[in-house]
Structures are given as structure tokens and as C-alpha cells.
Amino acid sequence: MINTVTDAEITLESARGYEQRRFAGKRRGRRLDRLEKDFAAHLFQRIGPGACVLDIPCGNGRFFPIFSNAKQLTMADYSPHMLQACQERFGKPEQVTYIQADISSIPLSDRCVDLCFCMRLFHHMKNDEVRSSALRELTRVSKKYVALSFYNKNRFRYYKKVIRGKKPRGNYITLTHLKNLAQQAGLRYIEHTPKFNWIEQQCMALFEKV
Ligand SMILES: C[S@@+](CC[C@H](N)C(=O)[O-])C[C@H]1O[C@@H](n2cnc3c(N)ncnc32)[C@H](O)[C@@H]1O
Numbered sequence: 733m734i735n736t737v738t739d740a741e742i743t744l745e746s747a748r749g750y751e752q753r754r755f756a757g758k759r760r761g762r763r764l765d766r767l768e769k770d771f772a773a774h775l776f777q778r779i780g781p782g783a784c785v786l787d788i789p790c791g792n793g794r795f796f797p798i799f800s801n802a803k804q805l806t807m808a809d810y811s812p813h814m815l816q817a818c819q820e821r822f823g824k825p826e827q828v829t830y831i832q833a834d835i836s837s838i839p840l841s842d843r844c845v846d847l848c849f850c851m852r853l854f855h856h857m858k859n860d861e862v863r864s865s866a867l868r869e870l871t872r873v874s875k876k877y878v879a880l881s882f883y884n885k886n887r888f889r890y891y892k893k894v895i896r897g898k899k900p901r902g903n904y905i906t907l908t909h910l911k912n913l914a915q916q917a918g919l920r921y922i923e924h925t926p927k928f929n930w931i932e933q934q935c936m937a938l939f940e941k942v
Pocket residue numbers: 733734735736737738742788789790791792793794808809810811814833834835836850851852853
């Protein structure tokens with residue numbers, strides 16, 4: 733079990749306000765939200781509306797409006813409060829399933845979705861054992877694609893903190909390192925975004941099953 737944000741920390745109130753609190757206020761939050769939603773929309777365009785999607789962790793449903801156009805959408809999160817907050821916002825259309833799940837042991841069968849989408853969880857993972865376990869599960873459940881975000885170590889925001897003697901919040905890795913772990917889990921790198929931004933730590937990568 734690799735839960736990093738325990739249910740005790742995520743109250744129903746904080747789950748309900750997650751997207752608003754984290755992404756609606758400052759300009760950088762809004763920019764990141766846009767970037768991440770553009771990435772999700774780009775992926776959805778690639779797989780098409782006939783595809784099945786797993787959004788893990790789904791949080792309170794930031795990507796629901798994009799992925800709910802899929803043939804089947806599974807919204808999974810470790811926190812029951814996040815799942816409840818998401819369902820309160822968006823209801824439960826016929827094609828959508830909500831499940832409580834730990835990413836290191838996803839209660840779904842092998843190859844049951846076309847895309848596993850994992851936004852803003854890898855930077856909470858403290859070591860490679862945890863990352864590899866999550867990558868293996870995402871690979872097992874997907875027939876085709878795995879997309880995830882991570883904090884990129886080769887970015888100005890990381891070095892700025894280190895130079896100033898501050899402890900960076902979150903766990904950073906390089907894209908090369910992530911590619912190696914993904915390859916060991918049975919994934920081939922396709923692309924990452926943003927490509928030409930050397931400042932922002934948030935980075936998203938798309939892989940496909942070998
Ligand atoms: C920063 S939020 C991101 C939510 C959503 N992906 C987004 O970007 O809006 C992190 C989420 O990870 C969930 N989480 C933490 N540990 C988890 C685990 N081991 N398995 C699945 N979800 C987990 C938390 O409950 C929380 O909803």
C-alpha cells in the first residue's frame with residue numbers, strides 16, 4: 733500500500749474544495765490547470781470516444797468533463813472523500829464507475845482500459861520501489877497507454893530551491909530516470925510536455941505498452 737495522502741488528511745470539506753483551492757487562485761495555478769487539462773484533452777483525442785479510461789487518482793474530478801466522453805470511465809482514488817466530492821459535482825452517468833483504489837494494487841482486471849491516466853501522484857512517491865510498483869499496476873491494467881505527471885528534476889524551480897538551501901516539496905526525478913523505470917515495467921516512451929519549458933517542475937509523459 734503506497735497511500736501518501738491519507739484519508740485522515742483529506743476531509744470531505746477539503747476534498748470538495750480541492751480544485752478551486754489549488755488551481756483557481758494564483759496565475760501559476762490557473763496556468764498549470766490549463767496545461768494539464770490540455771494534456772488530458774490531447775490524450776483523449778488520441779484514444780477517441782470509443783475508448784475506456786481509468787483516471788487514478790481522480791481527486792474531485794478535475795478531468796471528469798474531458799474523460800466522461802469516453803465509452804467507459806473509471807474514477808479511482810484512495811480517498812473516499814475525494815470520490816464522494818467528485819460524485820457530488822458530476823453525478824454518476826451510466827458509463828462512469830467510482831472505485832476506491834490504491835495505485836499499488838488496483839482492483840481491476842488486466843488490460844481492461846485503453847488509457848491509464850495518473851495526474852499529480854508520482855511526486856508524492858518517495859522511492860523507486862513505490863514508483864515501480866505503481867508503474868507495473870498501470871501497465872497491467874492498460875491495453876495501450878499510460879500517462880502520468882511527475883516533478884522534473886532538470887528544471888529551474890528545483891535548482892532554485894536547492895541553491896537557496898530549501899528542501900524541495902515533493903519528490904523529483906529526471907525524465908531519463910522515469911523512462912528507465914517505465915521500460916522495466918513494460919512501457920515505451922512516446923512524448924512529454926511541456927517540451928521547451930525549463931522552469932516549471934510539473935511535467936507530463938505518455939507511454940505505450942510494449
Ligand atoms: C494532488 S491530488 C491529485 C488529484 C487529481 N489527479 C488531480 O490532479 O486533480 C492526489 C490524490 O491522490 C490520492 N492518493 C494518494 N495516495 C494514493 C494511492 N496510493 N492510490 C490512489 N490514490 C491516492 C489522494 O487521495 C488525492 O486525491
